Amino acid sequence: MKVLVVGGGGREHTLVWKISQSPKVEKIYCAPGNGGIAGMAECVDIKVMDFDKLADFAQQKDIDLTVVGPDDPLAAGIVDVLEQKGLRVFGPNKAAAIIEGSKVFSKNLMKKYGIPTAAYEVFENSKDAIEYLKKVSYPTVVKAEGLALGKGVIIAQNYNEAIQAVKDIMEDRAFGEAGNRIVIEEFLVGQEVSVLSFVDGTTVKPMVSAQDHKRALDNDQGLNTGGMGTFSPSRIYTPELAQYCMENIFKPPPLDFPR
Numbered sequence: 001m002k003v004l005v006v007g008g009g010g011r012e013h014t015l016v017w018k019i020s021q022s023p024k025v026e027k028i029y030c031a032p033g034n035g036g037i038a039g040m041a042e043c044v045d046i047k048v049m050d051f052d053k054l055a056d057f058a059q060q061k062d063i064d065l066t067v068v069g070p071d072d073p074l075a076a077g078i079v080d081v082l083e084q085k086g087l088r089v090f091g092p093n094k095a096a097a098i099i100e101g102s103k104v105f106s107k108n109l110m111k112k113y114g115i116p117t118a119a120y121e122v123f124e125n126s127k128d129a130i131e132y133l134k135k136v137s138y139p140t141v142v143k144a145e146g147l148a149l150g151k152g153v154i155i156a157q158n159y160n161e162a163i164q165a166v167k168d169i170m171e172d173r174a175f176g177e178a179g180n181r182i183v184i185e186e187f188l189v190g191q192e193v194s195v196l197s198f199v200d201g202t203t204v205k206p207m208v209s210a211q212d213h214k215r216a217l218d219n220d221q222g223l224n225t226g227g228m229g230t231f232s233p234s235r236i237y238t239p240e241l242a243q244y245c246m247e248n249i250f251k252p253p254p255l256d257f258p259r
Contacts, residue, residue, distance in 0.1 A: 004058055005030045005041065006048050006078070007069030015067055016041045029061065048073045051081040058087050065090060071147050075101030103183045104145050115249055118186040126170040129182060133162045141185040144169045146178030151225055155187065193234045195242075197250060204250045209237035 001024050005015050013036050019025055020040050031054060033043030046053045048070050058066055066082055068074055068091035077094035091097075099106045110117040118141075123129035133140070142165040144152035152175050156162035162184075169179035192212060198205040211234035216222030 001025050001064040002027045002062060003029070004044075004054075004061070004063045004066045005033075005037075005069065006054060006066060006073060008032045008034045008037070008048070009069070012069040013037050015069055019067065029057075029063070031057070048078075049076065051076075051078050054078070055082050055085045055087065058082065059085065064088065067091070071097075071100055075147060101147055102145055103143050104181055107183055107185075118188050120183050120185040122181060122183055123166075123170075124181050126166050129166045129170065129184060130163055132184060133159055133166070136162075136184065137187075138162070139187040141183075141187050142166060142169065143183040143185060144175045144178040145181040145183060146175070148175040148178045151175070151223065152178055154223065191234075191236055193237045193241075194230075195237065195245065204246070206242070206246070206250065208232055209234040209242075211236075 001022075003019055003025055005012050005019065005028065007015075008030070012030060013034065016028055016030055016033075016037050017040060020028055028041035029044050030037045030041040031044040031046040031048070033041060037043060044057060046057060048054075049072065051073070054066075057063075066087060066089045068078055068089065074091050074097040075094070077097075079089045079091045079093045079097075082089045083093070092099075099109065104122050107117060107120050107122070109115075121132060122145075123132065138159065139155050139157050140162055142154045142156055142162060146152070152169070154161075154165040154168075156165050166182065168174040169182055173179055192214060194210045194212065196207045198207070210230050210232040212230045213228040214220075214225070216225050216228060
């Protein structure tokens with residue numbers, strides 16, 4: 001097989017490393033890749049959002065499978081574009097990737113299907129959001145709706161910090177279009193565990209758990225960031241917790257998700 005991995009970060013480095021171990025794989029390309037990846041795959045100078053160039057390259061090289069790592073191209077519909085050109089792709093299509101690409105959509109989905117989630121409200125303008133902030137308890141969480149490279153979540157310790165967060169996101173456009181809407185969410189205390197799953201509409205196969213080093217600076221005093229690293233498996237994700245998650249999050253009753 002010839003495999004194309006789209007992306008150039010640590011996630012894609014890991015994907016290339018693991019894919020290279022398959023006896024079925026004879027050649028790996030990575031677009032755009034990085035210096036570390038270059039030792040295992042041929043790096044190609046194509047940006048992750050240049051879907052047409054990626055599709056042309058995949059067709060020219062007879063790529064058997066394209067694996068997409070970053071969130072942005074997935075949310076923008078790279079899988080749809082490549083599949084329309086007859087290419088085989090691993091990754092969610094645009095309709096499925098909205099779960100990651102829109103915090104408003106994902107929060108509303110959880111509410112609709114009874115999946116446990118922190119209490120929240122959605123706002124489309126800063127005036128209403130700031131008025132609402134007078135009623136909440138602190139700390140509170142202010143989130144840009146869209147993708148912001150793991151940095152669109154601000155934990156405000158008080159009213160003034162929350163107002164500043166709203167203004168930064170909605171008025172000063174710190175995260176661009178990602179701040180068209182915001183979610184103001186209940187602050188929850190505890191450890192965070194991430195568990196991804198393979199799904200096909202009827203079957204759920206969870207992957208191993210992982211836990212982020214979520215906040216920057218010593219003693220978790222800094223902002224949330226997507227770049228502080230992670231470890232796997234999580235020590236707190238016990239078999240009992242895994243069973244709870246399967247019953248209440250992965251497959252909450254009734255299992256009648258729209259198709």
